[in-house]
Amino acid sequence: KKFHCYHFPEWAYKTESSPGSRQIQLWHFILELLQKEEFRHVIAWQQGEYGEFVIKDPDEVARLWGRRKCKPQMNYDKLSRALRYLLQQEDPAQDQGQRFTYKFNFNKLVMPNYPFINIRPNGIPWILAKNNEFSMEYTVRIMRKAYESIKIENFSGS
DNA sequence: GGCGGAAGAT
DNA sequence: ATCTTCCGCC
Numbered sequence: 001k002k003f004h005c006y007h008f009p010e011w012a013y014k015t016e017s018s019p020g021s022r023q024i025q026l027w028h029f030i031l032e033l034l035q036k037e038e039f040r041h042v043i044a045w046q047q048g049e050y051g052e053f054v055i056k057d058p059d060e061v062a063r064l065w066g067r068r069k070c071k072p073q074m075n076y077d078k079l080s081r082a083l084r085y086l087l088q089q090e091d092p093a094q095d096q097g098q099r100f101t102y103k104f105n106f107n108k109l110v111m112p113n114y115p116f117i118n119i120r121p122n123g124i125p126w127i128l129a130k131n132n133e134f135s136m137e138y139t140v141r142i143m144r145k146a147y148e149s150i151k152i153e154n155f156s157g158s
Numbered sequence: 159g160g161c162g163g164a165a166g167a168t
Numbered sequence: 169a170t171c172t173t174c175c176g177c178c
Contacts, residue, residue: 023168023170023171025170025171026170026171058159069171069172071171071172073172073173074172076159077159077160077173077174078171078172078173078174079172080159080160080161081161081162081171081172081173081174082170082171082172084160084161084162085162085170085171086170086171088162089170099159099160100159
């Protein structure tokens with residue numbers, strides 16, 4: 001059976017890419033679950049638009065989130081409220097989704113958290129080359145590499 | 159189930 | 169700022 005999944009760059013899944021030493025952020029936690037095979041019955045990428053995912057077991061996702069944040073009273077009602085805040089923030093014009101489905105906007109949500117990319121207030125990214133000097137060419141090369149790993153890939157499996 | 163205002167926590 | 173909690177409304 002063929003299905004597709006969304007490839008986000010590896011670094012996006014890593015805990016270290018969560019900004020600073022702050023607490024785990026919701027988008028990052030969701031991405032973590034999405035990445036792991038063992039949670040595919042709980043949450044999974046959805047076919048459709050890029051970044052779309054379905055929560056198959058709302059209670060379980062809420063339980064895991066609550067455990068991670070040490071909030072034993074967490075439930076899907078509260079989790080979904082947080083998700084609504086999160087996704088509204090990245091795309092206020094987002095349509096009301098289907099049941100249990102949400103959509104990440106990778107560029108707006110995850111890209112600003114790329115650990116090596118600095119974003120100026122004007123939105124222009126920059127990366128320092130190894131000699132500690134700014135190079136637009138280097139910046140563009142790294143950005144392109146990051147974007148290339150963002151693609152939909154077909155593969156076989158169960 | 160899903161939405162979003164309002165207030166509270168960190 | 170990023171949720172958490174609570175809740176009325178559809």
